[in-house]
Amino acid sequence: MSALLEVEDLSVRHGQLLALSGLTLSVDAGQVVAVIGANGAGKSTLLETIAGLLPAEHGRVLLNSENVINLPAHRRLRRGIALVPEGRRLFPSLTVRENLLTGQYRRRPGPWDLAAVSELFPWLPERAGQRAAALSGGEQQAVALARALLGNPRVLLLDELSLGLAPTVIAAVYRTLPGIVTQGTAVLLVEQDVSLALRHADHVHCLLEGSIELSGPPSQLTAEQIEAAYFGVSREAT
Amino acid sequence: MIWIDAILQGVLAGGLYALFACGLSLMFGVMRVVNLAHGDFAVLAAFLAYSLISATGVSLLWAAVVTVPVFAVFGYLVQRGLINRAMTGGPLPPLLATFGLSVLIQNSLLQGYTADSRALAPGRIGTASLRLSGQISLSYLELLILGLAVLVLGGLELYLSRGRTGRMLRAASDDPEAASLVGGDPRHLYGIATALAFGTLALAGLLFAARSSVSPSSGPSELLFGFEAVVIGGLGSLWGTLLGGIALGVAQNVAGQANPAYTLLAGHLLFLLVLIVRPEGLLPRRSIA
Amino acid sequence: MSLIRSTSGRTGEQAADADTPTVDRGGRPARYTAVGGVLLFAVLAYMPYLLVTGVTQTMVVFFYLAAMALMWNLLAGYAGLVSVGQQAYVGLGAYAVLQFSNWGVQPYIGVWLAGLACAVIALPTSFAVFRLRADYFAVGTWAIAEVYHLLTIQDSGLGGGSGSPLTTLSGIDPVMRDALTYWTALAVAGCCALGCFLLLRGRLGLALTAIRDDETAAGSSGVNVGQAKRTVYLVAAAGCGAAGGLVIVSQLNVAPDSAYSVQWSAYMIFMVLLGGIGTLEGPIIGAALFTIVQQYFSSDGAWYLIVLGAACVPAAIWLPRGLWGLVERLTPVRIFPLGRRIRPPQHSHTAD
Numbered sequence: 001m002s003a004l005l006e007v008e009d010l011s012v013r014h015g016q017l018l019a020l021s022g023l024t025l026s027v028d029a030g031q032v033v034a035v036i037g038a039n040g041a042g043k044s045t046l047l048e049t050i051a052g053l054l055p056a057e058h059g060r061v062l063l064n065s066e067n068v069i070n071l072p073a074h075r076r077l078r079r080g081i082a083l084v085p086e087g088r089r090l091f092p093s094l095t096v097r098e099n100l101l102t103g104q105y106r107r108r109p110g111p112w113d114l115a116a117v118s119e120l121f122p123w124l125p126e127r128a129g130q131r132a133a134a135l136s137g138g139e140q141q142a143v144a145l146a147r148a149l150l151g152n153p154r155v156l157l158l159d160e161l162s163l164g165l166a167p168t169v170i171a172a173v174y175r176t177l178p179g180i181v182t183q184g185t186a187v188l189l190v191e192q193d194v195s196l197a198l199r200h201a202d203h204v205h206c207l208l209e210g211s212i213e214l215s216g217p218p219s220q221l222t223a224e225q226i227e228a229a230y231f232g233v234s235r236e237a238t
Numbered sequence: 239m240i241w242i243d244a245i246l247q248g249v250l251a252g253g254l255y256a257l258f259a260c261g262l263s264l265m266f267g268v269m270r271v272v273n274l275a276h277g278d279f280a281v282l283a284a285f286l287a288y289s290l291i292s293a294t295g296v297s298l299l300w301a302a303v304v305t306v307p308v309f310a311v312f313g314y315l316v317q318r319g320l321i322n323r324a325m326t327g328g329p330l331p332p333l334l335a336t337f338g339l340s341v342l343i344q345n346s347l348l349q350g351y352t353a354d355s356r357a358l359a360p361g362r363i364g365t366a367s368l369r370l371s372g373q374i375s376l377s378y379l380e381l382l383i384l385g386l387a388v389l390v391l392g393g394l395e396l397y398l399s400r401g402r403t404g405r406m407l408r409a410a411s412d413d414p415e416a417a418s419l420v421g422g423d424p425r426h427l428y429g430i431a432t433a434l435a436f437g438t439l440a441l442a443g444l445l446f447a448a449r450s451s452v453s454p455s456s457g458p459s460e461l462l463f464g465f466e467a468v469v470i471g472g473l474g475s476l477w478g479t480l481l482g483g484i485a486l487g488v489a490q491n492v493a494g495q496a497n498p499a500y501t502l503l504a505g506h507l508l509f510l511l512v513l514i515v516r517p518e519g520l521l522p523r524r525s526i527a
Numbered sequence: 528m529s530l531i532r533s534t535s536g537r538t539g540e541q542a543a544d545a546d547t548p549t550v551d552r553g554g555r556p557a558r559y560t561a562v563g564g565v566l567l568f569a570v571l572a573y574m575p576y577l578l579v580t581g582v583t584q585t586m587v588v589f590f591y592l593a594a595m596a597l598m599w600n601l602l603a604g605y606a607g608l609v610s611v612g613q614q615a616y617v618g619l620g621a622y623a624v625l626q627f628s629n630w631g632v633q634p635y636i637g638v639w640l641a642g643l644a645c646a647v648i649a650l651p652t653s654f655a656v657f658r659l660r661a662d663y664f665a666v667g668t669w670a671i672a673e674v675y676h677l678l679t680i681q682d683s684g685l686g687g688g689s690g691s692p693l694t695t696l697s698g699i700d701p702v703m704r705d706a707l708t709y710w711t712a713l714a715v716a717g718c719c720a721l722g723c724f725l726l727l728r729g730r731l732g733l734a735l736t737a738i739r740d741d742e743t744a745a746g747s748s749g750v751n752v753g754q755a756k757r758t759v760y761l762v763a764a765a766g767c768g769a770a771g772g773l774v775i776v777s778q779l780n781v782a783p784d785s786a787y788s789v790q791w792s793a794y795m796i797f798m799v800l801l802g803g804i805g806t807l808e809g810p811i812i813g814a815a816l817f818t819i820v821q822q823y824f825s826s827d828g829a830w831y832l833i834v835l836g837a838a839c840v841p842a843a844i845w846l847p848r849g850l851w852g853l854v855e856r857l858t859p860v861r862i863f864p865l866g867r868r869i870r871p872p873q874h875s876h877t878a879d
Binding site: 266270272274320323324327329330331332333334335337338339340341342343344345346348349458461462465466469499502503506507509510513514517 | 603609611655658659660661662663665666667669670671673674677678680681789793796800804829830832833835836837838839840842843844847
C-alpha cells in the first residue's frame with residue numbers, strides 16, 4: 001500500500017544554489033513525520049515546494065499516487081494539500097472569523113467545521129470579530145492552523161509551528177496534533193526545536209544542505225547521531 | 239439660495255464621479271494597479287453604445303444591458319491576458335501597459351469616430367426635472383445617476399464584505415500567496431476585480447454620455463477626476479469613494495457659482511489639500527472594504 | 528584575496544597601492560565617448576550651414592524631445608519617481624519665455640532663464656509632491672500640472688485661454704532665426720545630456736542607485752534620500768522648462784491647452800520606455816525614433832500613435848528595458864560609462 005504523500009527525488013533550485021537535491025520521503029495517513037535541520041538546510045523549501053509555492057527542478061510529489069508537481073498551489077489545495085506557512089500569514093485586514101471562512105473557500109468534505117475548530121481552540125468564538133492583526137502570536141498560530149483544517153486536507157504541512165511562541169502556547173498547539181491525525185490526515189511538520197519533533201513525531205528526517213542525512217523513528221535515534229547529522233559533523237571526518 | 243442649489247448640483251455630479259471612480263478604487267485596492275486607461279475604456283463603452291444605438295435603434299437602457307456585461311467580460315480578459323502578465327514585472331509595467339492602451343484607445347476612437355463629441359439620448363428622463371423651489375430644480379437623470387451610484391457602490395461594498403468571493407478578493411489584496419494556500423487563484427480573483435471595475439466604468443461612461451457628451455479625448459480628464467475622488471474619499475473604502483466624488487462635485491460647483499473659471503481649479507486644489515493635510519483621505523480603511 | 532588594507536611588513540603608499548583594490552570609472556570607453564561627443568557636437572553645430580530649414584526644424588524638435596526624455600528618465604529611471612505631470616514645467620517654461628520677452632528679455636536667453644525659473648518654482652512644488660505616496664505620485668503630479676495650467680489661463684497678460692504669439696522674434700531674418708533656434712536647442716539638449724551624465728557619475732548617482740535598490744537601507748546608510756530626490760526633481764523641472772522654452776521659440780506661438788497638455792508626458796513615456804529606461808542612451812534613442820515616426824507618419828492621422836500605443840503593451844511585458852536594454856543585453860557596447868568596476872589589488876596575502 002503506498003503512502004498518502006510521497007516525495008520522490010525532489011530537487012529545487014534557488015538561483016544558483018541547489019536548495020534540495022534528490023530528496024525522497026513519504027508520509028502515511030494518520031502519521032506525523034517531522035523534518036529537522038539547521039537554518040538553511042532546506043526545510044521550508046521542502047514544504048513550500050510540496051504546497052506548490054516553489055517550482056521544482058526535478059522530481060515528483062505524489063498525493064495518493066497522483067503526481068501534483070505541475071499543479072499551482074491553489075489546485076493542490078483542492079486536491080487536499082494544505083500548508084500552514086512560516087509566520088502564519090493570516091490576512092491582516094480580515095477578522096478572525098473571516099480568516100477562518102477563507103479556509104472554507106475550497107473545502108473538501110470532512111469533519112472539520114467551525115464547531116469542530118472551536119472545540120480545538122475554545123477561545124475562538126469570542127475573538128471572532130477581531131482583526132487578525134490584533135491577535136498575539138500564539139493566537140494567530142491557532143487561527144492559521146484552524147484555517148488550514150477547515151479545508152479538510154488530506155495532508156497537512158506545518159512550517160515552524162513553534163516559532164516565536166511561549167513554551168506553554170507551543171505545548172497547547174502541539175496537543176492538538178493527535179486530534180488531527182485520528183481523522184486520517186497525514187502531517188508533515190518542520191521544526192527548529194528538535195526535542196519537540198522527537199516528542200511528537202512517528203518518524204524523523206534530519207536535513208543537511210538539501211538532502212536527508214538521517215532518518216528513523218525517534219526511539220531508534222541517539223542524541224549523538226542527531227547531533228552529527230544536524231551539524232554535518234560526519235562529513236568533515238571523511 | 240443659489241448656493242444651496244450649487245451644493246445640490248454638486249452632490250448630483252458627485253454621484254457620477256463616484257460611480258466612475260469605484261472601478262479605479264477596486265483595481266487599486268485589490269491589485270495596487272492604477273489603470274491609466276480607465277477613463278478611455280469608459281469613453282470606449284460610450285462610443286460603442288452610441289454605435290449600437292445608431293445601428294439598431296434600441297433605447298439607452300437596452301444598450302446598457304448589453305454593454306455593461308460585455309465590458310465586464312472584456313475586463314476579465316484584459317486582466318488575465320495582459321495586466322496579470324505585466325504585474326509580474328513590478329509596479330512600472332502595468333502603468334506603462336495601461337498607458338499604451340490609453341493612447342491606443344483614444345487614437346483608435348479618433349480615427350473611427352472623428353474628434354467630435356457624441357451624446358447618448360437618455361429619453362424622456364433626460365429633460366424632466368424635480369422642482370424643489372423657485373431656484374432649485376434637480377434633474378431626474380442626475381437623481382437617477384446618484385441613485386445608481388449609491389446602489390452600485392453599496393452592492394459592491396456588500397459583495398466585498400459578505401460574499402465568499404468578495405472575501406477572497408480582500409484576502410488576495412492582503413496576501414495573494416496566502417490566498418493561493420487556501421485555494422484561491424490570484425489570477426482569477428484579479429480577473430474578477432477587473433471585471434467588476436470594467437462593468438462599473440462602462441455604466442459610468444454611458445451615463446456620462448447621456449448627461450453631457452463624450453469625445454475621444456475625454457478619457458484622461460475623467461481619469462484624473464476619478465482618481466481625485468478615490469484619494470479624497472480614502473483608499474480602501476467604497477463609501478469613501480462616494481463621499482470623495484460628492485466632495486469633488488460640490489467643490490467644483492460651489493466654486494463655479496462664484497466664477498465659472500474656478501470650477502476645475504477648485505477640484506484640483508481640494509485634491510491637493512487632502513493629499514497634503516490628510517493623505518489617508520476622509521474615510522480611510524486599510525483594505526478595499 | 529584580501530579586500531582589507533594590510534599594513535604588515537610594508538609601509539605607507541606602497542602598501543596602499545599593492546593591497547587596496549582600485550575603482551575603475553570607465554577608462555578607455557569614457558575617453559572614446561568624450562572625444563566622440565565633442566566631435567558630434569561640432570558636426571551638429573555646423574548643420575545649419577549645410578542643411579535645409581525643414582531638416583533643421585525637425586532636429587530642433589528632436590533636441591527638445593531628447594531633453595524631455597532625458598529628464599523624465601532621470602526622474603523615473605534613476606530616482607524612481609514616475610511622473611505624469613512634467614508638462615507642468617513644459618508649459619511653465621514656454622510661458623516664462625513669453626513673460627520674459629514681454630519684459631524685454633531676448634527669447635534665446637529667455638530659454639535658459641525659463642529653465643532656471645522652473646527650478647525655482649519646482650522647489651515649493653516639490654514639498655507638495657513628495658507628500659504623495661508612491662502609488663499616487665503619478666496622478667498627483669498630473670493634478671499639479673493641471674493646477675498650473677488653469678492658473679496660467681487666469682493670467683490675461685499672457686493671453687488667457689487662447690494662444691499667444693511670440694512677437695519679439697519676428698524682426699529677425701527667418702534663416703538666421705532658424706539657425707539661432709537650432710543652436711540654442713542643440714545647446715540645451717547637450718547640457719541636459721552632459722548634466723545627467725555628470726550628475727549620475729558623481730555622488731548623486733551612487734545615492735540614486737542605492738535609493739533605487741532599497742530606499743530604507745539607503746537612508747540608514749547615510750544617504751539623504753529627500754535631498755537626492757529633490758535635486759533630481761529640480762533638475763528635471765529645469766530641463767523640461769528649457770525644453771518648453773524651445774517649443775515656444777520654435778513654434779513662435781503658445782496656447783495653454785497644448786503647452787500644458789498631458790501629451791508631453793505621453794511622449795516622454797513613449798520615448799523613454801521604448802528607448803530604454805534607466806540608461807542615458809535609451810532616452811536619446813527613443814527621442815530619435817519618436818521624432819522620425821512623428822515627422823513621417825503624422826500626416827496619416829493618428830495611426831502612428833495607435834501603433835506606438837499598441838507597441839507599449841508588449842514592450843511593458845517583454846521588453847522592460849527598452850531597445851537599448853536589448854542592445855546592452857546582447858552586446859558589450861556602452862556609450863555613457865556610468866558604472867564602476869572594482870579591480871582586485873595587485874598583490875594578495877592569502878593563497879586561494
